[in-house]
Amino acid sequence: MPAFPLAVSTTAALLLASGVALAQPATATRSLPSQRLLERHGLVRMWWGQAQMNTARDTVLHLVADEQIVMVHSSGGLLSAFEAETGRRLWAAQIGPQDTPAYAPVANDQLVLVAAGVRLYALDKWTGDPVWNVVIPGHPSASPAIDEDEVYVGCLDGSVYAFDLKRIRELYEQALLPQWSHLTVVWRHATSGRISAPPVPTGATVKFASHNRSLYSLTRNQHSVKFQLETGAAVAAPLAYRPGPPGTIFLASEDFKLYAVNSDNGRLRWEPYVSGLPIRRAPRVLRDAVYVFPDRGGMHAVSVEDGRQLWWRPRIVDFISGSRTRLYTTDDLGHVVVMDRADGAPLGVLPLRDLSLRFSNDRTDRLFLSTPSGLVVALREAGLDFPVYHLFPERRPILPEFAPEEEAAAEVDEAQPPQ
Numbered sequence: 001m002p003a004f005p006l007a008v009s010t011t012a013a014l015l016l017a018s019g020v021a022l023a024q025p026a027t028a029t030r031s032l033p034s035q036r037l038l039e040r041h042g043l044v045r046m047w048w049g050q051a052q053m054n055t056a057r058d059t060v061l062h063l064v065a066d067e068q069i070v071m072v073h074s075s076g077g078l079l080s081a082f083e084a085e086t087g088r089r090l091w092a093a094q095i096g097p098q099d100t101p102a103y104a105p106v107a108n109d110q111l112v113l114v115a116a117g118v119r120l121y122a123l124d125k126w127t128g129d130p131v132w133n134v135v136i137p138g139h140p141s142a143s144p145a146i147d148e149d150e151v152y153v154g155c156l157d158g159s160v161y162a163f164d165l166k167r168i169r170e171l172y173e174q175a176l177l178p179q180w181s182h183l184t185v186v187w188r189h190a191t192s193g194r195i196s197a198p199p200v201p202t203g204a205t206v207k208f209a210s211h212n213r214s215l216y217s218l219t220r221n222q223h224s225v226k227f228q229l230e231t232g233a234a235v236a237a238p239l240a241y242r243p244g245p246p247g248t249i250f251l252a253s254e255d256f257k258l259y260a261v262n263s264d265n266g267r268l269r270w271e272p273y274v275s276g277l278p279i280r281r282a283p284r285v286l287r288d289a290v291y292v293f294p295d296r297g298g299m300h301a302v303s304v305e306d307g308r309q310l311w312w313r314p315r316i317v318d319f320i321s322g323s324r325t326r327l328y329t330t331d332d333l334g335h336v337v338v339m340d341r342a343d344g345a346p347l348g349v350l351p352l353r354d355l356s357l358r359f360s361n362d363r364t365d366r367l368f369l370s371t372p373s374g375l376v377v378a379l380r381e382a383g384l385d386f387p388v389y390h391l392f393p394e395r396r397p398i399l400p401e402f403a404p405e406e407e408a409a410a411e412v413d414e415a416q417p418p419q
Contacts, residue, residue: 031354031371033379041338041348044382046366047087051080051374059372062104063357067387067395069125070359070368071105072376077116079105080374081128084366085387087378091128095121103143106198115140115153119178120163132172134181137161141194142238147201150186150220152208154195160208162186162220187223191216197238197282200249202263207249209235215251215259217266227266231259238282240290240362242304243392250290252279258292260307270307275300284319284362286341286390291319291327299329301344311344320369321361323381323388328367330358336369363391 032048051060051072058076065071069090070082076098081090095102095114102116111131112123118139122131138155145152151163168184171177177184193211200207205217205226215229233255240250247263257272258279277294284291289310292300299316302309316337320328326347327339336350336358355369355377365388367379380387389396 029375031375032377033350033352033355037350038379039382041350042382043350043367043379046085046378046380047082048375048377049082049087049089051078051370051376052092053078053080053374055373060357060370060374061102063359063368063370063376064104064106065359065361065363065366065368066107067363067389067392068109069107070376070378071107071112072370072374073102073105073114074374075099077102079112079114079123079128081112081125082376084364084368084378090126093123093128093130095123103140106143106146108146108148111146113144113146113151115142115144120144120151120153122168132168133178134163134168134184135178137182137185137188142196143198145199145201145206147206147220150201150206152199152201152206154197154199154208156194158191158193158195158210158212160189160191160195160199160206160216160218162188162206162223189216189218189223193234196234196236200239200241202241202247202249205263207239207241207263209239209251211235213253215239215249215261215266217263229259229261229266231255232257233278236278236280240283240285242285242290248304250283250285252281252283252292254278254280256294258283258290258302258307260290260304273300273302273307273309281318282360284360286322286327286362289341293318299344313339313344313346318358319360319362320358321365321367322390323365323384326381336367364389 053074058074061075062073070084072080077095079095080092096116100117105112105114112125114121118136119133121133138157138159140153141156142154153161163184164186191210191212207217209215211234213231217226231253233253235253237252242248249261249263251259256275259272260269275294277297279294281293288304289301298314301311315332316329317332318330325341327341329337331337334353336352338348354371357370359368370376
């Protein structure tokens with residue numbers, strides 16, 4: 001089903017008024033997978049929609065989702081948001097000047113954050129209205145990270161900056177941003193190598209990796225180093241985090257190794273897993289397994305508990321999503337491959353090469369795919385009307401419980417007054 005009408009934010013409205021051509025659903029729908037193809041592989045199309053963008057000059061730069069919304073960020077800087085379960089189009093907004101280099105957006109319950117140029121932009125998650133923007137003291141090298149109190153940004157010079165959200169709000173209300181942005185910086189930690197991936201907040205600490213071959217854990221409040229772990233080569237892949245107890249950071253390095261690090265004390269939980277090839281893609285964690293994708297090395301499933309290899313499949317290059325029994329991945333030809341989660345056995349192949357942008361969804365079981373021109377498709381397994389929550393199961397909404405029809409009928413009979 002197509003998405004619902006769009007609520008266009010102020011910045012997007014200015015683009016429309018100035019005559020910028022924005023894409024609309026039309027002939028692009030030829031890229032939609034047929035219902036027959038999906039049914040053959042046990043899938044259902046939840047919704048499809050068209051991101052707002054100038055397809056005459058721009059392409060999709062980032063496709064990102066959390067448990068609530070899906071975001072499509074174009075190379076021209078236009079960001080569109082959809083409701084993840086219904087496909088309702090929420091808003092579109094221009095992030096910074098057109099064509100400003102930007103990293104993938106991130107979101108929490110209230111805000112969407114984008115690091116574009118040397119500024120950090122915050123938008124209301126549900127309306128797309130601009131909330132604030134601050135100047136970053138250095139040139140960002142990855143997407144920001146956010147928790148309930150602070151925002152963290154890694155930079156090319158090896159610095160990580162922490163910004164105070166409460167202080168940002170106070171200065172914004174006094175109309176002192178962005179010129180007084182330096183007052184919002186809580187701390188800066190300098191390393192000798194570029195910060196290659198977003199920091200990872202883990203409660204009282206924040207973790208980040210540097211190209212100087214180290215993983216750092218800093219306390220958020222005191223800005224003190226809780227531990228530092230050195231690896232044998234540069235860390236180019238984003239970190240993966242599995243909440244505990246014990247909380248575990250998965251660190252992939254270019255010396256072919258996957259490290260499982262206790263988030264509290266920095267100790268290795270097991271001997272590093274050796275893949276045989278450099279690892280530059282983020283590991284993905286689903287419950288009892290972590291999935292690793294070395295360069296030209298296929299897909300490795302590794303036990304979270306002891307680091308042993310569970311199985312290996314060649315020609316698989318990236319992760320899309322997983323349900324309780326299945327995995328959805330991308331092979332080296334750009335096809336979507338359905339696999340058995342237990343042993344990695346292939347169950348089917350979907351030729352969806354037009355939908356070449358795939359969000360690696362380790363949060364839920366939903367599949368989010370897009371064409372370079374902004375046609376977004378959401379898929380799910382047949383029978384899974386409600387999403388499976390992997391990373392943060394506590395975020396799953398409380399659902400009403402229904403008694404079986406036989407029990408409900410018996411209760412009605414018992415409730416009838418005697419004749």
